[in-house]
Amino acid sequence: MAIVVQKFGGTSVSSAERIKNVAARITSTKAAGNDVVVIVSAMGDTTDDLITLLKQVTDNPDPREYDMLLSTGEQVSAALLTMAIHGLGYKAVSLTGWQAGVHTEDIPSKARITHIKLDRIQKEIGEGKIVIVTGFQGIDIHGDITTIGRGGSDTSAVVIAAALKADVCEIFTDVDGVYTADPRIVKDARKLKTVSYDEMLELASLGAQVLHPRSVECAKNYGLVIHLRSSMSDVEGTLIKEDKMEKKDVVSGVALDTNIAKVGILKIPDKPGIAAKLFKALGDENINVDMIIQSIHSSGAHADMAFTVNKMEMKKAVDVTNNVARELGAEGVVSDGNVAKISIVGVGMISKPGVAGTMFEALGKNGINIEMISTSEIKISCVIKAEQGKKAMEILHKEFDLGK
């Protein structure tokens, strides 16, 4: 008998009707002869509603109490889902994080899961029950409820699946898999049957945020197969699993991120520590910097520096950069919110030189100017004008023959 772990996000359980649909899908998996453990998020807007309420009470919430408050969301959806399953004539039981034995660090609101005590889950499975576990939460050594931060429920699902040595962890979402490019932009974008953990990590950190990087990392560590699929249909989604060495497309997908802005600081008198000064100042303001480029002027006495940030943080980043520029005696600060990042991702490019050249050439001959470049072993990203983003995606999808 296989063990299947299924995870349903907030949209999948946003109403009584949807909860019943999810219940039907779960029981069909059980009826097919599997042991089923389900991880569920809070219903639709519940978490936002709780935060609205919170903000009326305090501007500065205590993290422990914040977790106490927010963890109720999953408890509500888990209980309702369990009762919907009962209504279909199946045995089921809901468990909170602490009941399910999900132990975490004692760092409220961003605890990591340290270990899972499986006793209770296994007892319930042994009694033939479908087990519904609240995602996003656990318990620390003090007996306090913790939440595990961003990507929480996906991570809960992966960790519990790994502990149970589940055959597969099915993550249900509102897309039906990972595509070679955004199908809303590229007509012949193709759904990938499988994608490697590393590719998924790069894609997740780019535009294609269907799965939180943290959960992918975790699945990679345990060699757990994730099946990313649609909660609305029965079609097969995409399997995220370890590469087999023999295969490999050079490029697996193209991703576009339009939510970035570029900031530049010009003609900084060059001396040691200027980069540290700038990026420490940005870090102090909690501004997340993505790409960084430093270039030396021909004279050798000055450097230019450019970086990208989330578009929402551009203004704040410019303010911080202006302060640093003044201090360092730089000539000035420029910024541009009208840019996008186009990336190609593929494990195959590790052993295949010339991929970058092919990418740059394809863009160049189509009149797309590259403003910044950054590379990793399995990804190449270029910053270009925002209005050329979709065109660039189509060009690269075709260039690397991804629609085949």
Place this chain on the structure above:
Amino acid sequence: MAIVVQKFGGTSVSSAERIKNVAARITSTKAAGNDVVVIVSAMGDTTDDLITLLKQVTDNPDPREYDMLLSTGEQVSAALLTMAIHGLGYKAVSLTGWQAGVHTEDIPSKARITHIKLDRIQKEIGEGKIVIVTGFQGIDIHGDITTIGRGGSDTSAVVIAAALKADVCEIFTDVDGVYTADPRIVKDARKLKTVSYDEMLELASLGAQVLHPRSVECAKNYGLVIHLRSSMSDVEGTLIKEDKMEKKDVVSGVALDTNIAKVGILKIPDKPGIAAKLFKALGDENINVDMIIQSIHSSGAHADMAFTVNKMEMKKAVDVTNNVARELGAEGVVSDGNVAKISIVGVGMISKPGVAGTMFEALGKNGINIEMISTSEIKISCVIKAEQGKKAMEILHKEFDLGK
């Protein structure tokens, strides 16, 4: 340093604004040099909202999952209240039922509290914190969340106060104490400074439902002083505590219950077991019967029987009674929803004969016809016409000189 336990109901914490008011009241008790433990109910309509959601999912909720669902309500209000207290510069921590060591029977939705493990509460008090505990819930031997049924949070407060050997258990509500009669009806109704447990029990089971009988019973068992007071003002309320033998008004208060109906079954051929048959049938349908009167016809061959039920249950009670009447060969069934129960309550009447006579005479000479009578050691109740209820209350309040 005194230990004060305070309980706030759902109305007191129905909005962020009210939660802040409650926080101010709690911190002023702490600032006065007390250790404070607070028991809190779910915010205003939360419980009803959860039940509405539940009904969209199932008609037949599993009691364990029902508790899982409903217990979130208090967790939300406890976390918010704790954060509001932080906002006033005081240390505080919220604890769920299970964190607070509230252990119950494993009977979902109507568990009784079996014992309290005080370790966690005492640890938090020891660190100078105000402790906010979710009312209405606990944990059973299986590690499942339970709720403790009607009157839940009042009972939680009393049991925790008793375990802590608290100096007083303050129950905050939307009335400012126990009155000799309903002050909306009787102009010179007087707030009682103290009332005994037994009187409070009788009053609670009549119209004056400010405190659930279960919590009063529990306080009586432990000799715990309850201070019933208003959450809206600072005035002293009513102390509920053991009688001192010396004192005692004969009658402490008058209560009116308009929420009753009378059902009669006429000319039942008299033989052993007819009452058992009727009340067993009513019990099987979960119909709660209050007063019961059986009278024998002069012939000796037939009996009449009458009883009162909650007005909402009259139709159901009549249906059941009709079935039994047919079976027993009775002449017929009559019912009247247009009645009320007027009661006088007082520990003093135990040792004072003639109180009943005084009551009946006062009603009679004012043209109020008595349809049924029932008595206990400290209470006399009469069923009268509904439209005479308020007048009867005023008459008896005056007769026993309660406005003095």
